[in-house]
Amino acid sequence: MNVEKIIKTDKVLALPARTMIHFALVNNKINEQFALGLKPFEISEQQFNVLRILRGQKDRPMNLSGINERMITKMSNTTRLVDKLILKGYVQRWTCESNRRKVEILITTEGKAILMKIDKVIEDVEDKILKNFSEKELKELNQLLDKF
């Protein structure tokens, strides 16, 4: 990926600015690929994230805050993400017995099933996106990303 070529400039970009633009371009590329992979499942990337998070808790139900803390979405929208997933039958929700302010959210069997299918596709997408990286380079990249 050549930044200057993509944004069609012949100027020399300052390194920090170039890094920011570079980052945005890569992120865009990644998002496109993920969206493409998820499209056949008619599920958005954030919905997919919710499902992954719920699966990670095994069969322990989570409440909204718990889910939200692990995501980058705003709380108010997490509610709606869960709404969508309920409509599709991938998660269940009920209000918590002991504390009626809370809700308990759990992934369903159907949710787990589709997640397994999606997993394969996502792995392929990841491999495709990262195909130019050696393991060593990936580690270096992760170390650099840690600095943010």
Add this chain to the structure above:
Amino acid sequence: MNVEKIIKTDKVLALPARTMIHFALVNNKINEQFALGLKPFEISEQQFNVLRILRGQKDRPMNLSGINERMITKMSNTTRLVDKLILKGYVQRWTCESNRRKVEILITTEGKAILMKIDKVIEDVEDKILKNFSEKELKELNQLLDKF
């Protein structure tokens, strides 16, 4: 930034998956900072990009495709970005004499003026985001980003 801590997992993530999550987290952080910096100017990041692109062309007017090629937004939305900027008085638009399908878009004096103010803020945001990076590390990061 510690990925596992942020997403509150105690699992060992596969390196490709971790990289993708890492990337998304960093991108989110960057966007938040930029949005915060731009907020006082009541201008979105994409609107800011349009202005920067127009300035880059000096006083040569651009058409929509030209702007759009340098951005990650879809064409149809670039129209609306320009609409917003016209309302604010930062750009002008008229239909091209020689080819009436095209439009000519130009940054105004007001546009250049606000851009100069924004520049300072954006530089600060960049420096803040990248404060943990040495120049050498920034170059390494850019080289790794090129591999995408």
Add this chain to the structure above:
DNA sequence: CGTCCATTTTCGTTTTAACAAAACTTTACA
């Protein structure tokens, strides 16, 4: 018990993005 406050979730609204299709102009060419 009643009242105030903190916690948790949801709702309403506005802005932004994605996608598809229409509108308008030019060009080519029969």
Add this chain to the structure above:
DNA sequence: TGTAAAGTTTTGTTAAAACGAAAATGGACG
């Protein structure tokens, strides 16, 4: 010239995200 095709921009519609405020419950304390 008339008409189809291609190029350029705009519009319409729907889904997603950002932001702020409201609702509902639980806990503390007079």
